[in-house]
Every structure is written in C-alpha cells, then in structure tokens.
Amino acid sequence: RDIDAIMERTKNRPLPSGKLKPSTVLKNGIFLVILGMLIAILTLNLLTIFIIFLGFFFDVVIYTILLKRRTKLSIFFGGIAGGLPALAGRTVIIGVIDVTGLLFLFFILAWIPVHILTLALIPRNFKGYKEAKIPMWPIVSTEKKTMRIIAIGAFFTSIILYENARHLKANGIIRIIIGICCFFLMVLVMRNLMKPSNKLTFLIFKVASLFMIIGFLLLYLGVVFI
Template sequence: MAVVHEIHQLSRLNRWTQTISAFIDVTKPKILMMLSFTSLCAAFVAQRGIPSKFVIFAMLLSASLSAGGSAAINMWYDRDIDGLMERTAKRPIPAGVIHPSSVLRFGIVLGVLSVVIAFFFVNPLTALLNAVGYFYYAVVYTMWLKRRTPQNIVIGGGAGAFPILIGWASVMNSLNVTAWLMFLVIFLWTPPHSWALALYKNNEYTKAGIPMMPVVKGPRSTKIQSLMYMALLFLCSIVLYISGNFNTFYLAGAIMFNSALLYCTWRMWKEKDHLFIWAKRTFICSLFYILGVFSAMVIGII
C-alpha cells in the first residue's frame, strides 16, 4: 500500500509540475526575456546610470506580467492555427496539456496585475503603457491584424517595442525623443526579423492560412521590403546617436551590428527564392542584433 501511495504522490507531483510548466510556456518566456532586456536597457539609458532597485524590480515585474499575459491571450486565441503548424503544435493548448479557458483567465489576471503593480509601485504613466502594450498585442495584433493583412508584422511591431517606453517611463515618468527613437529601433527591426522566419516557415503559414508577407506577396517582394526596413533601421540607429547624447562606443556598436544584419538581409535577397540558408542566418543574426545594439546603448551612456 505504501508503494501505491508513493506512486500516486509522484504522479500528482508530476501533473502539478507539468501544469506549472505549461502556464510558464504560454507566457512565451524566451520572448519575455528579450522584452525585459530591452525594457531594462531603456531604464538605464533614461537614468543615464543605474536606477533605483525598487523601481527596476517593480517595472520589470509589471512589464513581464503585461507581456506574459498578452502572450497567454495570443496562445488562447491562436490555439486553432497553432495545432496546424509544426513549430507551434507542441504548445500547451494544442498539445492538450492545459485547458484553453484556464489560459484565458490566466492571461487576463496577469494583465490586471501588471497595471495594478505599475500604478501603485511605479507611476501612472507606466501603468497606462503596460495596459496599452497588453491591448496592442492581445487584441490589435492577435485578434485583428494577424489573420487579416500581410502588414500584420509591420503594424503589430509596435507591440514588441512597448517595453522600451515602459522602461523609460518607469524612471522619468515621461517620454522624450530618445525614448521614441529607441521604440522605433524595435519597430523597424521587427519586419526583417519576422519575415526571415516567415520565409523558411512559409509552408506552415500557408497551411494555417495566415497572410504573412511571403504567403501573400511572395519571397521576392518580402526580401525587397526587408532590405528597405533594414535601411531605415540603420538610419534610425544613427539618428539615435545624434539626438540621444550617446558616446562613440554606441556609434561603433550601432554601425557594426547594423552592418552585419544588413549584410545578412542583402545575402537573403540575393539568394534564390527556393533556398533558405540566408533567411535562417538573417533570423539568427537579428536576435544577436538586439543584444548587441541595446548593450551598446547602455555602455554608450557611460
């Protein structure tokens, strides 16, 4: 009997562990880490140093709850198409690990907590930005743009840039030109980053009926537009140096990382449309771009 009881206990523990892991997964923790990183960098740049530890903790907590909550709503709403694509089929809802209604409630609770924490422990502007960022991703992008227009990534790119404004506002309780230019860096980075992924996952998006740019306009048009956004991103990064009072370390970093991503995007454009070697390399390079450029921003204020 003791052995049977122990087996039941282990089984119950395993179910609890699996459930907790599923709730963590619906917040898209890898993306959450990147968003938290950019938000933290914005706070450092706004302060031109190290902000209050309490403010940083409250800001990161509220921003993470906002981003994680909206990601949960995204997974709840997209559960039908997630099951059709190989890269998303193992997510908790299509895999049957967690019930959709639980994810919906979880996402709403996280969003509410985000605003409450920011309002009482940071400032009202940060609370408002958390709420707007949450609504932008969960409703504007997920429920309106994603399935209706190939411009879904372009217009929806603002959702991923909101943590910049949240980080800045948490320290300054206001926004200025530098904050908006940092916002614009993420906004302009999103199309070449996301379209590189969409190019080599085109068959999956087609199967799911999502009108990503390669699905609607084809790979050639997508690559040309990626180059255009990359050129604008390069220019924005330089303008940020001019107007943001950064030192030459940031300028050097911006030139280096923008040149690397521009080169990858150019090679992707040169590549034949049935090949995806440089699309994959561009996607990977774009991830390092965020780490490099935003690190250079922080070092560039010293």
C-alpha cells in the first residue's frame, strides 16, 4: 500500500486512499486464499491443486514480498505467477502437464514484459515507479534497452502462440489470423524500437492486453472448428 500511495495511477485505490483498513484487506485476502484452496482440494486433482498453490506462492511471496522492491527481474517471476493459472486450467482437464499446458504458461511469461514494461514507460507511471523506488526496467536501465526487452518479449509471445496453434492442429484459417495478429504486434513494437513515442508505447500496451485475450480465444476456436 505504501507503493500505491505514492504512484498517481494507484493512489486512489481503496487501500492506499484509506477507504479500507490494511487489517481488513489482509484478513479477507487470507480467507479467500484458504477458501480457494479448500474448494480446489475438494473438487480438483492433486496436480492442479499443487499448481494453484504455486501460483499463490509465486505471486504473494516470491514476486510481491521478496523481489518486487529488489530487482528488475521480478516481472518474470510475476509472469510465472500469471501463467500458472493457465497451466492449471489445462491440467484440471487432462490430469497431466503436457506441451500445450507449458506453452500456455510460456505464452503469458513472454507476454508479461510487453504488457508491464510498456505500462512502466508511460511518463506518469515512470515517474511513479521512480518516486516509489521500484527497480522497474526503465528506471534502472535505459529506454532503448527496455524497448529491446519488449521486442524480445513480443517475438517470443508471437512464436509461442503460433507454435501452440500448430501443436493443437488448429484450423488453418485461425492460424492465418493468429499470424496476422502476431505480425501486427511485431510491426508496432519494431516501429517503437526504431522511433520511440509515448503515443505508440501506450498503443502497444493496449494492443498487448487484447493480444492475450484474442490469442487464447483463437486457440479455442481453432480447436473447436478444426
């Protein structure tokens, strides 16, 4: 909450603005985690339960408590936390970890730098992270190097998404649409790498958010209408 209170983007959230007491948020958070794990234990297989627990652990302990204030690499551990629910969604159906499930996880892990670092490059967010002393990539490195990381993330995001469509033997038309989406994302990222602008950075942030949603939807449609 101390970080959120400093940053313009987050200072009006219920916790930093004082609308909610920290003790109330902590109690409700613990309750919801326990409730979620109990429901999982009663209804899901052991592998999925373990993956869900890992998701909580990576997000709360490794990312938030241990790494967020210490290293720019924290976003990748946050990415693992974000990707584990997708893997759990796969294992709850088939009961094992397979290539498709791992590609789901890696897709989100590669996507995270594109999403988070474009957000961090937006001037008011950059200012907020700097004031809060959070070692985000743009703060501890240069804008150019940050954009290279974004470009690398976008490249692997695109490759992994298309490879998953191929692995799932998705409908040919769907594969073409996925290819077009990947090409569009890469064009935006490369343009911004060569000629940076705040407007284009914000556009990439918005497009990246849609890209993940559309990517998973296209994979689903590609398998259903194979």
